[in-house]
Amino acid sequence: MEKKQQTFSKSLFAAFYQLTMAQAYWQNNQTGESTFSLFIRRFPASRGYMIFAGLEDILDHLSTFQFNADDIDYLRSLNHFENDFLDYLSDLKFTGQVRAMKEGTVFFPNEPVIEITAPLIEAQLIENYLLNRVNLETVLATKAARAIYAAKGHTISEFGSRRSHGIDSADALVRIGKIVGIESTGNIHGAAKYTQKISGTMAHSFITSFNSEVEAFRAFANSFPDGSTFLVDTFDTEQGTKNAIKVAHEMSENGHQLNAIRLDSGDFGTLSKKVRKMLDADGLTQVKIIVSGDIDEDMISALLESGAPIDSFGIGTKTATSSDAPAIDCVYKLVEYDNTPVMKLSKGKETLAGKKQVFRFKTDNNVYEKDTLALHNEDDKRYSTAHPLLGEVMANGVLKRPHPSLDNLHNHFLKEFASIHEQYKLLDRPKNYPVEQSQALIKLQEETLTKIESIETT
Amino acid sequence: MEKKQQTFSKSLFAAFYQLTMAQAYWQNNQTGESTFSLFIRRFPASRGYMIFAGLEDILDHLSTFQFNADDIDYLRSLNHFENDFLDYLSDLKFTGQVRAMKEGTVFFPNEPVIEITAPLIEAQLIENYLLNRVNLETVLATKAARAIYAAKGHTISEFGSRRSHGIDSADALVRIGKIVGIESTGNIHGAAKYTQKISGTMAHSFITSFNSEVEAFRAFANSFPDGSTFLVDTFDTEQGTKNAIKVAHEMSENGHQLNAIRLDSGDFGTLSKKVRKMLDADGLTQVKIIVSGDIDEDMISALLESGAPIDSFGIGTKTATSSDAPAIDCVYKLVEYDNTPVMKLSKGKETLAGKKQVFRFKTDNNVYEKDTLALHNEDDKRYSTAHPLLGEVMANGVLKRPHPSLDNLHNHFLKEFASIHEQYKLLDRPKNYPVEQSQALIKLQEETLTKIESIETT
Numbered sequence: 001m002e003k004k005q006q007t008f009s010k011s012l013f014a015a016f017y018q019l020t021m022a023q024a025y026w027q028n029n030q031t032g033e034s035t036f037s038l039f040i041r042r043f044p045a046s047r048g049y050m051i052f053a054g055l056e057d058i059l060d061h062l063s064t065f066q067f068n069a070d071d072i073d074y075l076r077s078l079n080h081f082e083n084d085f086l087d088y089l090s091d092l093k094f095t096g097q098v099r100a101m102k103e104g105t106v107f108f109p110n111e112p113v114i115e116i117t118a119p120l121i122e123a124q125l126i127e128n129y130l131l132n133r134v135n136l137e138t139v140l141a142t143k144a145a146r147a148i149y150a151a152k153g154h155t156i157s158e159f160g161s162r163r164s165h166g167i168d169s170a171d172a173l174v175r176i177g178k179i180v181g182i183e184s185t186g187n188i189h190g191a192a193k194y195t196q197k198i199s200g201t202m203a204h205s206f207i208t209s210f211n212s213e214v215e216a217f218r219a220f221a222n223s224f225p226d227g228s229t230f231l232v233d234t235f236d237t238e239q240g241t242k243n244a245i246k247v248a249h250e251m252s253e254n255g256h257q258l259n260a261i262r263l264d265s266g267d268f269g270t271l272s273k274k275v276r277k278m279l280d281a282d283g284l285t286q287v288k289i290i291v292s293g294d295i296d297e298d299m300i301s302a303l304l305e306s307g308a309p310i311d312s313f314g315i316g317t318k319t320a321t322s323s324d325a326p327a328i329d330c331v332y333k334l335v336e337y338d339n340t341p342v343m344k345l346s347k348g349k350e351t352l353a354g355k356k357q358v359f360r361f362k363t364d365n366n367v368y369e370k371d372t373l374a375l376h377n378e379d380d381k382r383y384s385t386a387h388p389l390l391g392e393v394m395a396n397g398v399l400k401r402p403h404p405s406l407d408n409l410h411n412h413f414l415k416e417f418a419s420i421h422e423q424y425k426l427l428d429r430p431k432n433y434p435v436e437q438s439q440a441l442i443k444l445q446e447e448t449l450t451k452i453e454s455i456e457t458t
Numbered sequence: 459m460e461k462k463q464q465t466f467s468k469s470l471f472a473a474f475y476q477l478t479m480a481q482a483y484w485q486n487n488q489t490g491e492s493t494f495s496l497f498i499r500r501f502p503a504s505r506g507y508m509i510f511a512g513l514e515d516i517l518d519h520l521s522t523f524q525f526n527a528d529d530i531d532y533l534r535s536l537n538h539f540e541n542d543f544l545d546y547l548s549d550l551k552f553t554g555q556v557r558a559m560k561e562g563t564v565f566f567p568n569e570p571v572i573e574i575t576a577p578l579i580e581a582q583l584i585e586n587y588l589l590n591r592v593n594l595e596t597v598l599a600t601k602a603a604r605a606i607y608a609a610k611g612h613t614i615s616e617f618g619s620r621r622s623h624g625i626d627s628a629d630a631l632v633r634i635g636k637i638v639g640i641e642s643t644g645n646i647h648g649a650a651k652y653t654q655k656i657s658g659t660m661a662h663s664f665i666t667s668f669n670s671e672v673e674a675f676r677a678f679a680n681s682f683p684d685g686s687t688f689l690v691d692t693f694d695t696e697q698g699t700k701n702a703i704k705v706a707h708e709m710s711e712n713g714h715q716l717n718a719i720r721l722d723s724g725d726f727g728t729l730s731k732k733v734r735k736m737l738d739a740d741g742l743t744q745v746k747i748i749v750s751g752d753i754d755e756d757m758i759s760a761l762l763e764s765g766a767p768i769d770s771f772g773i774g775t776k777t778a779t780s781s782d783a784p785a786i787d788c789v790y791k792l793v794e795y796d797n798t799p800v801m802k803l804s805k806g807k808e809t810l811a812g813k814k815q816v817f818r819f820k821t822d823n824n825v826y827e828k829d830t831l832a833l834h835n836e837d838d839k840r841y842s843t844a845h846p847l848l849g850e851v852m853a854n855g856v857l858k859r860p861h862p863s864l865d866n867l868h869n870h871f872l873k874e875f876a877s878i879h880e881q882y883k884l885l886d887r888p889k890n891y892p893v894e895q896s897q898a899l900i901k902l903q904e905e906t907l908t909k910i911e912s913i914e915t916t
Contacts, residue, residue: 006650008647008650008651010625010647012646012647012650013619013625013628013645013646013647014646014647015617015619015620015644015645015646015658016643016644016645016646016649016656016657016658017644017658017659017660017661018658018661019646020658020659020660020681020682021660021661021663021664021678023681024660024664024677024678024680024681024682025664025667027677027680027681028677028680028681030667030668030677034663034667036663070650071650074646074650075646078656080685120667124661124663127620127661128619128620128645131620131621132619132620132621132622132624132625132628135620135621135623136623136624139623159473161471161473161586161590162473162585162586162589162590162593163589163590163593163785163788164590164623165593165594165597165622165623165624165626165627165630165779165784166590166594166623166624166626166627166630167468167471167590167626168623168624168625168626168627169623169624169626169627170471170590172623172624185474186473186474186475187471187473187474187586188470188471188472188473188474188477188532188533189466189468189470189471189472191474192464192466192470192528192529192532193466198474198536199474200473200474200475200476200478201475201478202475202478202479202482203475203476203479203582203585204791204792204802204804205479205492205494205582205791205792206479206482206483207802208792208795208800208801208802209483209488209492209578209792209795209800210488211913212913212914213914219482219485219486219488220479220482222482222485222486223478223481223482223485223486224478224482224538227538233804233805234802234803234804235802235803235804235910235914236803236914237805239914264804264807265804265805265806265807266804266805266806317785320785321623321779321784321785322784323784323785326623326779326780326781326784327621327775327778327779327781330621333662333663334662334663334666334667337666337667342666342667343666344662344665344666344692344693345692345693345694346662346691346692346693346722346723346724347691347695347723347724348723348724349722349723452693455669455670456670456671456693456694456697
């Protein structure tokens with residue numbers, strides 16, 4: 001019974017050192033304006049691009065950021081913070097600026113997807129929440145985009161909610177599914193929240209609770225005469241298909257049609273060909289074949305290459321957890337404080353000083369050619385043909401525009417995805433997309449480095 | 459703006475097919491008593507045991523399971539369910555029995571960790587929630603237990619919340635951290651919820667926001683004179699250590715002590731030895747060394763084997779996402795309906811029919827020797843020396859006992875972990891722990907199979 005009955009706010013979802021630093025900043029009058037960049041340092045396994053997501057939730061969080069009474073009481077109970085500082089915290093709101101890429105945008109390492117400019121303490125206290133949300137939605141969106149790429153237009157449904165890391169994560173999967181074009185989800189809670197289409201058929205327990213498979217199929221068809229998909233592998237896929245065909249003909253006699261059969265185990269390549277033949281031989285050419293069970297982008301790709309006559313793929317666990325790359329190396333780093341550019345030099349984790357902009361160049365065919373990482377205020381003709389990716393979405397803590405709809409973000413994603421050259425989208429060993437640094441950015445790094453070395457060398 | 463303002467309950471966190479099946483059950487009067495087993499089919503990579511967790515949250519969910527008005531309105535809007543069925547759903551509560559292992563218990567494939575006995579529709583509708591929660595907490599608990607094993611008594615703190623899949627998942631990590639013996643967390647929200655110790659030091663942004671590293675250390679020491687850990691790798695670890703030593707001596711002059719220094723990049727083996735020498739040479743033998751950054755059980759093990767003088771490990775991303783095994787193959791299968799044992803035979807996914815008990819045998823030295831998977835009602839003298847792992851925790855939808863405290867579960871885990879032989883705890887290629895099936899269980903499978911074959915063969 002150690003779980004407290006208090007209700008803590010999401011504003012308390014901070015790392016302890018953020019609050020510890022905040023008190024030290026406050027006591028040392030280190031409260032000037034700061035800019036933080038949120039970016040990934042490198043790609044996770046096999047990725048040649050990432051799809052940015054998570055902004056809407058973050059903006060809602062920043063709009064309502066405030067510690068509640070339970071939060072402050074808890075912090076006081078730690079005997080670690082000064083009362084004056086806690087009084088200051090209880091009045092704190094986020095008053096800063098957010099510049100960000102649009103969700104659904106393709107991005108690459110070292111490119112800021114979000115830049116926060118705000119008084120240092122405000123900007124520091126939101127770090128944990130921002131990293132958590134960008135990591136979650138971006139990891140899922142990128143993994144799901146890979147499945148969309150592999151499916152080459154075949155529909156994909158998502159049934160991963162049972163293995164997502166919590167309900168938040170399962171619902172986020174539904175949201176990014178809408179952005180990248182997943183057709184439907186099995187997660188009702190997420191579908192209700194994000195107005196996604198739902199789909200689902202039956203579990204093996206449905207079959208086994210009846211006296212026989214045929215009886216189970218009949219009962220289901222009786223309940224859903226025009227929306228039935230039969231799961232045929234409970235006992236034996238071939239025999240199950242025969243039973244499905246039998247009941248499908250009974251349905252036809254009553255003026256109804258079986259939608260599809262679902263394979264959930266075994267060798268999907270061989271089975272789908274066998275089952276397609278059986279269905280077609282019985283005149284059931286309109287009955288679709290759906291597969292589920294450990295399906296990911298690699299299996300979709302292999303099955304389609306082998307010519308498996310599969311109409312629709314059900315993805316699950318591997319997509320829901322982004323199993324081959326469950327996290328990205330995303331970080332939130334101070335790049336400017338009190339109008340002075342700053343950087344860290346930690347081995348393998350160096351950061352680029354300065355508030356930035358990302359310019360994207362296209363070929364005449366609307367294919368992305370290269371990006372240039374520049375300072376945010378560079379006035380350079382070279383960028384007149386490029387598109388700046390970071391736009392102001394919040395100023396003085398207030399949203400500059402309503403959130404784009406998920407349909408709008410889906411259309412944006414489609415354009416983005418069509419604009420990346422095939423070689424960067426390969427599932428395995430994709431090419432490196434060129435991200436250059438502007439002359440002004442390079443010069444700023446050299447100046448900042450020189451300055452640090454003059455101070456930090458004894 | 460597609461996000462609805464309604465508040466949906468967690469009861470709606472069901473897979474669509476569960477509700478679809480529920481209506482078909484209801485229409486076909488298939489509403490008898492059922493038993494479902496929740497178990498894993500096989501180990502994920504490199505695992506020789508799993509640590510069960512997630513029960514408390516599940517029992518709280520079952521105690522309060524009910525669809526709210528928004529849930530029912532949403533389901534009605536789908537035009538898929540009959541009004542009478544929705545009326546039935548809106549009154550539905552969970553009235554069943556839960557038999558479960560205690561959280562913190564070691565378990566193996568095919569052993570039910572939870573068995574639900576309830577009217578079929580109730581038992582079916584809770585499937586998604588149960589699988590999601592057991593997967594989340596069990597995956598995290600097992601991953602964290604591996605780090606505890608590798609650390610051989612060195613303390614471990616957890617700083618993974620920025621890369622957890624959502625806040626729920628980050629907080630669950632704090633909870634299971636208390637069960638397996640993680641010393642502290644950086645996640646304040648989770649610490650507040652589960653009364654865990656918190657820890658944290660400073661980020662690189664703290665250092666870079668000051669004019670110099672020394673100045674930053676002084677400011678921090680000024681704010682936390684008796685609780686400071688200095689992060690020394692912002693620019694150069696050796697120079698950073700020199701700066702830390704300088705400020706540590708200033709602190710000593712004022713009657714205070716530096717706690718520790720933290721390494722966050724580079725080769726921790728080499729650096730920790732160098733830094734320990736520097737600290738000791740300056741008489742700072744009490745200052746501890748903490749490492750963080752991509753630490754997991756394998757790295758802890760390798761560092762300690764190499765004799766690295768590290769006092770404490772900060773684990774993060776890899777533990778927070780269980781990166782090498784982010785999901786387990788846990789399933790929830792009907793094993794008995796209306797007093798009749800049932801099974802599925804899907805290739806590679808066969809289930810064992812019948813309501814069960816797991817008996818665990820120990821040697822005289824209190825070491826676990828083998829488990830026997832038996833029928834729940836076997837009355838056999840052979841089990842008199844064994845311990846039954848499944849106990850009734852809920853009857854008629856009502857909790858049989860208060861939740862054990864996290865301290866109680868931690869003590870239980872310690873006993874469990876001490877009782878598994880070393881060979882099953884190895885980080886790589888652990889041995890297979892013996893799980894046998896009782897004669898009665900084997901006989902039931904044969905009978906059930908014969909019965910299915912007589913029905914399902916045309």
